[in-house]
Amino acid sequence: MADIGYVTMVMALAVALYGTIIPHLGVQKNNWNLIRSAQYATIFNFFLVALASGILIHAFLTDNFRIFYVATNSSSDMPIFYKITAFWGGLDGSLLLWVLVQSAFAMVVAFRYENSNRYIIPYVIVVLNIIIAFLLTLLIIWSNPFALQAITPSEGRGLNPLLQNIAMTAHPPSLYLGYIGFSVPFAFAIAGLIRGKLDNEWILTTRRWTLFSFYFLALGLILGGQWAYEELGWGGYWAWDPVENAAFMPFLTGTAFLHSVMVQEKRNMLKIWNIVLIIVTFGLSILGTFLTRSGVVNSVHSFTQSEIGPFFLVFLGFTLVIAFGLLFMRIRMLESDHRLESVLCRENTFLAQNILFVGIAFTVLLGTTFPLIAEAVRGTKLSIQAPFFNTVTAPMGYALFFLTGVGTLIAWRRSSLSSLQKNFQNPLIAATLGTIVIAIFFARDWQPLLIFWISIFVTMTIVIEVFKSTRIKAHQLSTNFGMAFIYVVMRNTRRYGGLAIHLGVVMMFIGFAGRFYDVEKDLSMEPNRPIALGKYQLIFKEMQEFKVRNATHRAAIIEVYEDGDLKEVLKPAKSFYPTQPDPLTEVAIRRTLWEDLYLVLNNEDSARNLVVIKARINPLVGWAWMSLPFFTIGVGISMMYRPKSLQIRSEVTGRRYVPESRHSA
Amino acid sequence: MSWRSLKFWGVMLVILGFIGLLAFGLTSDPKKVPSPLLGKMAPDFSVTSLDGKSSLKLSELKGIPVVLNFWGSWCPECTREAPVLEAFYQRYDKGQNKVRVLGIAFQDTPSRAKAFAKRFGKNYFLALDDDEGSIALNYGLYGAPETFFIDPKGIIRFKQVGGVTPDLLLEQLESML
Numbered sequence: 001m002a003d004i005g006y007v008t009m010v011m012a013l014a015v016a017l018y019g020t021i022i023p024h025l026g027v028q029k030n031n032w033n034l035i036r037s038a039q040y041a042t043i044f045n046f047f048l049v050a051l052a053s054g055i056l057i058h059a060f061l062t063d064n065f066r067i068f069y070v071a072t073n074s075s076s077d078m079p080i081f082y083k084i085t086a087f088w089g090g091l092d093g094s095l096l097l098w099v100l101v102q103s104a105f106a107m108v109v110a111f112r113y114e115n116s117n118r119y120i121i122p123y124v125i126v127v128l129n130i131i132i133a134f135l136l137t138l139l140i141i142w143s144n145p146f147a148l149q150a151i152t153p154s155e156g157r158g159l160n161p162l163l164q165n166i167a168m169t170a171h172p173p174s175l176y177l178g179y180i181g182f183s184v185p186f187a188f189a190i191a192g193l194i195r196g197k198l199d200n201e202w203i204l205t206t207r208r209w210t211l212f213s214f215y216f217l218a219l220g221l222i223l224g225g226q227w228a229y230e231e232l233g234w235g236g237y238w239a240w241d242p243v244e245n246a247a248f249m250p251f252l253t254g255t256a257f258l259h260s261v262m263v264q265e266k267r268n269m270l271k272i273w274n275i276v277l278i279i280v281t282f283g284l285s286i287l288g289t290f291l292t293r294s295g296v297v298n299s300v301h302s303f304t305q306s307e308i309g310p311f312f313l314v315f316l317g318f319t320l321v322i323a324f325g326l327l328f329m330r331i332r333m334l335e336s337d338h339r340l341e342s343v344l345c346r347e348n349t350f351l352a353q354n355i356l357f358v359g360i361a362f363t364v365l366l367g368t369t370f371p372l373i374a375e376a377v378r379g380t381k382l383s384i385q386a387p388f389f390n391t392v393t394a395p396m397g398y399a400l401f402f403l404t405g406v407g408t409l410i411a412w413r414r415s416s417l418s419s420l421q422k423n424f425q426n427p428l429i430a431a432t433l434g435t436i437v438i439a440i441f442f443a444r445d446w447q448p449l450l451i452f453w454i455s456i457f458v459t460m461t462i463v464i465e466v467f468k469s470t471r472i473k474a475h476q477l478s479t480n481f482g483m484a485f486i487y488v489v490m491r492n493t494r495r496y497g498g499l500a501i502h503l504g505v506v507m508m509f510i511g512f513a514g515r516f517y518d519v520e521k522d523l524s525m526e527p528n529r530p531i532a533l534g535k536y537q538l539i540f541k542e543m544q545e546f547k548v549r550n551a552t553h554r555a556a557i558i559e560v561y562e563d564g565d566l567k568e569v570l571k572p573a574k575s576f577y578p579t580q581p582d583p584l585t586e587v588a589i590r591r592t593l594w595e596d597l598y599l600v601l602n603n604e605d606s607a608r609n610l611v612v613i614k615a616r617i618n619p620l621v622g623w624a625w626m627s628l629p630f631f632t633i634g635v636g637i638s639m640m641y642r643p644k645s646l647q648i649r650s651e652v653t654g655r656r657y658v659p660e661s662r663h664s665a
Numbered sequence: 666m667s668w669r670s671l672k673f674w675g676v677m678l679v680i681l682g683f684i685g686l687l688a689f690g691l692t693s694d695p696k697k698v699p700s701p702l703l704g705k706m707a708p709d710f711s712v713t714s715l716d717g718k719s720s721l722k723l724s725e726l727k728g729i730p731v732v733l734n735f736w737g738s739w740c741p742e743c744t745r746e747a748p749v750l751e752a753f754y755q756r757y758d759k760g761q762n763k764v765r766v767l768g769i770a771f772q773d774t775p776s777r778a779k780a781f782a783k784r785f786g787k788n789y790f791l792a793l794d795d796d797e798g799s800i801a802l803n804y805g806l807y808g809a810p811e812t813f814f815i816d817p818k819g820i821i822r823f824k825q826v827g828g829v830t831p832d833l834l835l836e837q838l839e840s841m842l
Contacts, residue, residue: 287687296690309691317684321677328673372690 002067005055005146012048012099013136015041019106019129023122035122039114042107042125045132049103053096056145057087066152069093069145075158077550077578085169086159091293091308092145094172099135101173101180106132109184116650117205123191131183134315142308161551161577161584167227175220175247179285181213182254186282189275193326198271198333203261204643214258215635217251222628233585233600235520235616237624240389242297245368246288249361253281256357263350266412271334272327273354279323284361286316297371342414349407356400363392398450401509404502405458408465427460448513455506455513462499489637497638504630511624514595519617522602524610530561534617536597537561543604543611544571551575553586556601556611560590572601572613595619701805703824707733707815708803712769712792715779721790724819726765730841731815732834734768735801738781740809746828747785753834754789764838769794771801771809816841 019041026034056069060083065071073089074082088094106128114121139145162168185206192202224244225237238244257277263270291297294309327334342348367384409423435453466488474484489496523531525540532538541557555573559566570588577584590597596618603612702708711722723731734750736743754766768787770778771794782791794800804813814823814837823837 290687294691296687310688313684313687313691316687317680320680320684324673324676324680328669328676331669369686369690372686376686376689 001055001059001064002146002148005052005059006140006144008048008052008055009136009140009144009146012045012052012103013133013140015045015048016103016129016133016136019045020126020133023125027122035125038122038125038129039110042103042110042129045129046100046103046107049096049100052146053087053100056093056096057084060084060086063156065154065156066148067145068147068149071149071153071156073156073159075156075578078159078164079549082159082164082169088172088176089159089163092139092143094176095135095139095143096145097173098176098180099132099139101176102128102132102135102183105180105184109187113205115654116646117188117201118653119197120188120191120195120202123194124187127187127190128183131187138308138311142311158577161575162231164549165227165231167223167230171220171223171227174216174223178213178215178217178220178254179250179288181209181216182250182278182281182285184209184213185257186278189278190323190326193275193323193330196330196333198330200265200268201646203264203274204646207261207641207643208639210254210258210261211635211638214251214254215631217247217254218631219628221247221251222625226625229621230587230589231585233587233614235518235598235600235614235618236515237621240364240367240386242368243292245364245389246291249364249368250281250284250288252357252361252364253277253284256354256361257281259350259357260354263347267347269347270351272331275327275334277354277358279320279327283316283320283323284365286312286319290316291368297368344410344415344417344420346407346410346412346415349403349410353400353403353407356396356403360393360396360400363396364389367392394447398454401451401454401458401505404505405454405461408458408461408499408502423464424461426464427457430460431457445516448516451509451513455510458502458506462503466496466499490640493637493640497634497636497640500630500634500637502634504627504634507623507630508627511620511622511627514618514620514623517619521615523613523615525556525558525613526610533597533615534595535562536567537564538613538615540611540613543606548575551577551584554583554604555586555588556604556613558588558599558613560597570597570599572599574601574604591622593622596621702813702821705821706819707731707813707821708800710800710803712794712800715770715775715782715791715793719790721767721792723767723815727819728817729765730763730817730838731765731767731813732838733804733813733815734766734829735771735804735806735809735811735813736768737770737773737809738777739773742828743781743810744785746810747781747787749829749831749834750789751785751787753831757838758789763842766790767792769800771798771806814838814841 019038022041023035023038026032026038056067058064059067059070060074061080063070063074063076069090069092070086073093074086078086086093088097106125109128110121110125113124117124185202188202188206192198224247228239229235229237257274260270260277261274264274290309290312294312296309367389370384405427406424409427410420431453434456435449438452439449466485469488470481470485473479473488474481477484477487479487519534521533523533523538525531525538527540527542530537530539537560539559539561541559543554544557545552545554547553553571553573553575555571558570558572560568560570568590570590571586572588573586574583575586585600588599596616598616598618600614600616601611602614605611707723709722709724711720713720723733732750732753734746736747750766750768757763758766766789768789768791770781770791773793775793778791778793781787804811810828812825812829813821814825816822822841825833
């Protein structure tokens, strides 16, 4: 079976190479049949990669430990669910997953846009196939998931128990979906540069891919944060580790791209900038994979490191040089026909917002690679930690957050001072009053207060905007507010979807503000003796042992009381896995709207009948997670939009160019 | 040169510089943390071997280079380097009497360490760090495995963080002789 898997990958590589050459020939010879054959090749390619993936999953399900990759990432005692997800638990399998998704996307793109983007689609297929061919080459030569070992071990090494968590099974694929999704707009941009067709169509066409990628990168980052929070037991969710930064950077530039393309769409400006942004975003996703897998920067994440680093580097260099080379070749075609008309306009907020996004991305990149620079120049080893990143990115983050509100109410082209005053007066007053109340009753420090101020301001701008349009609509249609609201949203899905996402951003920042007030204490607890922590009284009852899936938990049973009422029984524990020599920490969390009570079993002194519990109170953490439903709804609403012009064109060219074979059929 | 082509070469230079920097990163190992112990006398210790049959004091080994390896049965990288160390021991310690190879297990239990040694057929001198892990503390361990190369005068010449390779062992042995 393993041999079949390997042969399938080699065949897929052959098909991908076919797909990189044939569309070009088709364009040269003006023969659409050749291009059509490349379209069908994408289906064949997807089929082959899916077959290889199926074979690998089958090997996991049947505990085929002769395959080295299965033996190192699975064990027979693991639940079936984790056996399947172990597929992408290591480097080789995750590369295979990447190719699988990439080839699925290539297939969809090759057929979906054959009419609406007829002129450039051959080269879109070429670019996507080059990426697929690169990944398959890596898989076949350096990172074969089907490699066998001489001796079949009786038991596998098992998936790291830390990774046996629902959030963690979804985290890598969703980051991959995000990274890979950005390859679609990238491919359209490059195809446009090659063909010299540089209007705004590639942006309209790939709008939904951009949203899709943005969403999955955000989802991946949030899931990763939740995983760190629930599994690692240090009480936080973001540590500015190089591996986290690697995933964060393409998210930042991708989000900048998501916004700046709107300026091109509405005002025909920033054309060069948009191409630069998508090239950089795609480059950063490759860089991210390189950083995580090559071991050039020191990270707490113990990824399996491998020899593929240099090849990723070569690919990154190749991509950037070719892409920027093409951009310079066509740069005259891209120079803007419009100038900014006024300082006070939405274009400028977008511009500022873009500079901030890219500024943060650059800071993160600098901080992540600075140890390398220092070593190259001075030969000294140093490491850059969270304080640097927090200090430098926080002000930019706040400014960005503030612009979220400004962008909502300011008009395109030009705004008069008086209209600005009218629009911003109420949100600003509400924000200031709200912050004063918070300052009096709860908080003093300037950073969280600033976050609360901006949060209220942004929320008010959105609420007022939605309320105004709904009231007008309700009046026009003489209907009730509910119907009018739905009507307003459906009439402009992109705008209101975006506003829903912005509400999610507000949630996230409120969650960040909670970080300034967390409390951590080490509690030595004797049985049945209550200890007070914040508004809680904690009572340690006894130690218990129980089975959870394939692990044995040894837990401290702790009752949580609030004003004498028993609220919850928490069971922070150490867990013992059959394949792991050392126990792992199992955090117990009581989640409420305002704060989380977070307990970690640090130590057990059975001689003195004591347990040492690390207890944390994390205010407002739950709000950061609440951003996810807003993102989901917002992106869902925005995705409903499909540009009319493209729909019409798709129909017209579709009718004009129906291939002969379809006629006869 | 026009302004535009200047910009073009500027961008290309930045790209190549960045790629060059990352390529440089590939050649250096972030785990190679310089130890303040380099060039200093190796902290002394006495241990009893895992099988309980013999004991050893480091300072009594003067006059012969020592390869001091810290390991643990819990460390995956140690399983990879175990055969390398054993082969090195067979050839240069037992075979030619040019070097002493010592393995100190830390944060480990006697039974687990013994099982590990048996599984990988380790024959060189193995011992367990004491309960407080004082040897590991004295050597300022960063993780496991770590290997110190101590010259015949008892001075630490090199430290390897992470697994050793046959080439590295040989190269360091030659530089100490």
